[in-house]
Amino acid sequence: MPVPGASSRLSTLSLPHTTVDSVVDDPGDDTTPASCRVQLTVTHPPAGDRVTVWVHLPAETWNGRLQARGGGGFLGGSPDSLLEPLRNGYACAATDAGHPGPSADFALDARGRLDWQAIRDFGHVGVHDMTVAAKAVVTAYYGQPPAFSYFHGCSTGGRQGLMAAQRHPADYDGVLSGAPAINFPKMQVGQIWGQLVMLERRNPVSAAKFEAALAAIVEAHDLVGDGVRDGVIGDPLAVDPDLGALVGLPTPDGPLTETDVEVLRLIGQGPRRRDGSFLWYGLAPGVPYAGLHDTAVVDGELVGQPFVFDLWWIGLFLEQDPAWDWRTLTRESFEALFDRSVEMYSAVLAADDPDLSAFADRGGRALVWHGAADFGIPFQGTVDYYERVRARLGAERTDEFLRLFLAPGVGHCGGGGGPQPTGQFEALVAWVEHGTAPEELLAVGTGADGAVRQTRPLYAYPGVARWTGEGDPADAAAFTRAEGTRLVPPAR
Known part of the structure; x- marks a missing residue:
């Protein structure tokens, strides 16, 4: 009282x-x-x-x-x-x-x-x-x-x-x-990695293709961990999917191509430096691609749609430029942004x-x-x-x-x-x-x-x-x- x-x-x-x-x-x-x-x-x-x-x-x-x-x-x-x-x-x-x-x-x-x-x-x-x-x-x-x-x-x-x-x-x-x-400083830059991958390869992947790939990965590894077929991977840390087997997988937007699968592989691998060394974690098997890897048809062309938090983080906190254009990203600039993010913001x-x-x-x-x-x-x-x-x-x-x-x-x-x-x-x-x-x-x-x-x-x-x-x-x-x-x- x-x-x-x-x-x-x-x-x-x-x-x-x-x-x-x-x-x-x-x-x-x-x-x-x-x-x-x-x-x-x-x-x-x-x-x-x-x-x-x-x-x-x-x-x-x-x-x-x-x-x-x-x-x-x-x-x-x-x-x-x-x-x-x-x-x-x-x-x-x-x-x-x-x-x-x-x-x-x-x-x-x-x-x-x-x-x-x-x-x-x-x-x-x-x-x-x-x-x-x-x-x-x-x-x-x-x-x-x-x-x-x-x-x-x-x-x-x-x-x-x-x-x-x-x-x-x-x-x-x-x-x-x-x-x-x-x-936070690693994760927030790391989230735009998949968009960079699609941009670099000039190969945005449609939502239908991502969904088909996700369903196939879960189907192949559904029993891992829990031993139950329930649409969930029970121990994703135990899974190393054979993504090459997904080439040709039919989807409403056509079969998965080798380049599509390479995009999936790099997204799962996660952000890396140009020399291949580790920066941060990628998308684990069984995690939906939607959200960070969205794409949309704009003026008849399939293009990437980055997560707004990533645009805010890089545009405001790192570049101090609200008009920053994510389409200017390269592997080199991504690596520099990642390092800048860690150096500037880890302490706070x-x-x-x-x-x-x-x-x-x-x-x-x-x-x-x-x-x-x-x-x-x-x-x-x-x-x-x-x-x-x-x-x-x-x-x-x-x-x-x-x-x-x-x-x-x-x-x-x-x-x-x-x-x-x-x-x-x-x-x-x-x-x-x-x-x-x-x-x-x-x-x-x-x-x-x-x-x-x-x-x-x-x-x-x-x-x-x-x-x-x-x-x-x-x-x-x-x-x-x-x-x-x-x-x-x-x-x-």
Whole structure:
């Protein structure tokens, strides 16, 4: 329960470089409890920036905990994400990370120069500002600090959570990080690799051809990992498809050509330097090509349609030219852009530091999950990070505070043909508060009517779920844990 007069006291709350913009007592409704909703603005003089923070406080149903929610893409976060945790009794917080809306135009100031304060706010400063402000608001409203603090995010939100664990290990007791964009400077340039491949070979590939190739790859390797023919590759790290066998594959747009298949091979291989050395991970077998490798007929000609985030990243952050024309890309300029991205932005936007010892030392726990059919953020990059943490801190110590789950057939933060992970946040809370380390999660597949059609266990990496050969393969009880394939990071 709040202390008497708490809402009015919040209006005069004093925090460094922070303004309380509004304090609203919301009466709630049939689905949402009554709450006090606070908006604050944090600045960093003399930069002139503005980080907006939202904190929602259950008036009578507080469970004693704080849950912060992250953003997605170039969106730092939104108060819309706070309804679920509020309904579950959490004091909850979100931030715009220094800029409103989901676009990347904050990268440049009014003169067209890089706005480094705005970039730092998005990279890591805004989330820490939110955390400090939210804990102060919670303490002032309830008369006590939260007993436990959690961060919950996917994609950009996943990056924000692991960034907090690395930079401010005392901020959160538990971090749930889904499909984390932790390798942001590498990933964001790497996403346009497939478009460059098609551009260089003057061979854009139609959606129908990509879909036919994907279906053939999945059909050929459907049994790998789980032993079940279900339209999902159960252990994509174990698959090395024979793409040459796809030449001549019939599609609505004609048979796949040798050049089409070479494009598929290079997309799967991932970004490479001109000498063939590794830059970043490509599209794993079974991952849809749509999204990053879109093409369209324009004036009667099939042409590439790059992902807008990549155009923003290269045009604004790297070239400082909103009119940058991606069709000028060459292998040489791609390599230079990749190196520039890593050099300029790793220190502010990457969350790939494997030294999580401070977070572990104070009892922090991190549950990371990633869909193995994620078109946007290669799940191999997340596995790569996990393996580097393990190499840095040792397998036994890593297991004490960090677990990774891969979800076969699941897309970016959800969706896709595989059963969807459930209960990740509840598993994290049980780990933090009761010491119950998560060994498995339940994935659930539903039909169009919402009815459950399939359940399956997800085991902590490198475990995979394998059908026992007995029982209903649509029932999680018919599966057991098997040792999956470990990622072998390429030489850098």
